Amino acid sequence: MKSILLSLSLASAILAGTAVAAPSSAPPPCPAVAPDGNDAAACKLADLLERMFITPEQGARYAASLRAAVGAGRYTQLSKDDAAKAMTADLQATAPDGHLRVWAVEPEAPSQGAAQGPARAPIPKLEQSGWITPGVAYIRINEFPDDTATTQAMAAFMADHATARALIFDLRTHHGGGLQQMDVMLPWLFAKPTRLVTMESPRAAEQELGSPLGDTPSLKPVPDDRMVRREHWVTPNADPRLRGAKVYLLTGPRTASAAEHFALAMKITHRATLVGEPTAGANHFGGQVDLPGGLAVFLPVGRTYDPATGKDWEGDGVAPDVAVPKEQALEWALTDLGLPKAEAKALSDSHKPTLPMERRQRR
Numbered sequence: 001m002k003s004i005l006l007s008l009s010l011a012s013a014i015l016a017g018t019a020v021a022a023p024s025s026a027p028p029p030c031p032a033v034a035p036d037g038n039d040a041a042a043c044k045l046a047d048l049l050e051r052m053f054i055t056p057e058q059g060a061r062y063a064a065s066l067r068a069a070v071g072a073g074r075y076t077q078l079s080k081d082d083a084a085k086a087m088t089a090d091l092q093a094t095a096p097d098g099h100l101r102v103w104a105v106e107p108e109a110p111s112q113g114a115a116q117g118p119a120r121a122p123i124p125k126l127e128q129s130g131w132i133t134p135g136v137a138y139i140r141i142n143e144f145p146d147d148t149a150t151t152q153a154m155a156a157f158m159a160d161h162a163t164a165r166a167l168i169f170d171l172r173t174h175h176g177g178g179l180q181q182m183d184v185m186l187p188w189l190f191a192k193p194t195r196l197v198t199m200e201s202p203r204a205a206e207q208e209l210g211s212p213l214g215d216t217p218s219l220k221p222v223p224d225d226r227m228v229r230r231e232h233w234v235t236p237n238a239d240p241r242l243r244g245a246k247v248y249l250l251t252g253p254r255t256a257s258a259a260e261h262f263a264l265a266m267k268i269t270h271r272a273t274l275v276g277e278p279t280a281g282a283n284h285f286g287g288q289v290d291l292p293g294g295l296a297v298f299l300p301v302g303r304t305y306d307p308a309t310g311k312d313w314e315g316d317g318v319a320p321d322v323a324v325p326k327e328q329a330l331e332w333a334l335t336d337l338g339l340p341k342a343e344a345k346a347l348s349d350s351h352k353p354t355l356p357m358e359r360r361q362r363r
Contacts (some may be wrong), residue, residue, distance in 0.1 A: 044295055054303050065093075133343075138330075144181045158242070163241060167245055173355040183234075251282055264304070264306060279313065285301070330347070
């Protein structure tokens with residue numbers, strides 16, 4: 001499992017582990033199936049979820065549902081795409097999860113000279129960064145990718161706007177990612193070392209898949225026999241100019257995964273005001289694992305939570321401090337900073353996201 005895995009789609013990793021014996025109270029194992037078909041994929045996934053899902057009881061329910069479907073022949077004659085959709089539907093019907101889904105792996109790109117459709121324009125990770133009004137810096141963030149160039153761009157944004165009296169981070173179209181960009185933003189905003197959130201995953205998952213979080217300096221290990229637990233800390237940099245700046249996070253139902261990590265960290269430390277609507281509720285982090293028969297799954301193996309309460313945001317999302325329709329969140333923040341309502345509305349209208357703010361349906 002590759003480095004930090006908080007987003008909704010990440011590079012694949014192959015699981016190589018030995019299945020453990022099921023307890024006597026567990027449902028019967030999958031029947032003998034072909035080694036590379038849909039049923040083999042479902043059986044493999046049942047094994048993974050039973051042993052590695054962040055909540056053991058829920059993982060056992062997922063496994064039972066998949067095995068029952070295999071026994072009934074539900075996936076056998078389906079195409080890969082339809083089988084993936086059916087497995088995802090069965091899992092979500094058993095217990096909703098903001099990340100868990102199965103899909104058919106896309107075929108390799110055609111060789112040069114083969115007919116190809118029109119290329120899709122890349123989705124920008126950062127948009128409309130700059131001074132939205134004198135003294136107020138604004139940036140829309142669509143993703144926290146595993147990408148050095150984006151990290152450098154975020155570091156430059158913070159340095160270039162270090163004289164701001166206020167910062168507005170627009171997360172309304174942010175679908176997730178990792179910690180790289182957060183870890184260059186946060187040191188500007190805090191005056192002392194601060195614990196943000198805690199992240200944990202079963203030790204068995206880390207032993208078989210590798211760490212889903214990688215070797216990240218801002219994560220401090222916490223001893224525990226059963227779980228691998230890490231605390232996310234921020235250490236201030238040497239420049240104090242933004243420590244007193246007001247900070248706003250704009251949120252909505254598409255604000256997901258790593259964006260929710262950022263939102264919760266800023267909310268519980270009282271370092272930012274969250275404005276808009278509750279976030280997506282996609283907490284459980286993990287990564288892509290290949291399955292037999294050309295399928296793959298985003299396997300949730302960990303959770304992130306408030307260390308003071310032990311609560312995460314799975315299913316519920318992170319609630320805003322100021323609840324307004326997501327379309328009006330930027331206008332509200334600008335008005336709160338003293339801009340006349342008409343000017344705030346005009347600036348908000350000119351900074352509408354290029355991506356939809358609604359949560360997308362799973363495939």
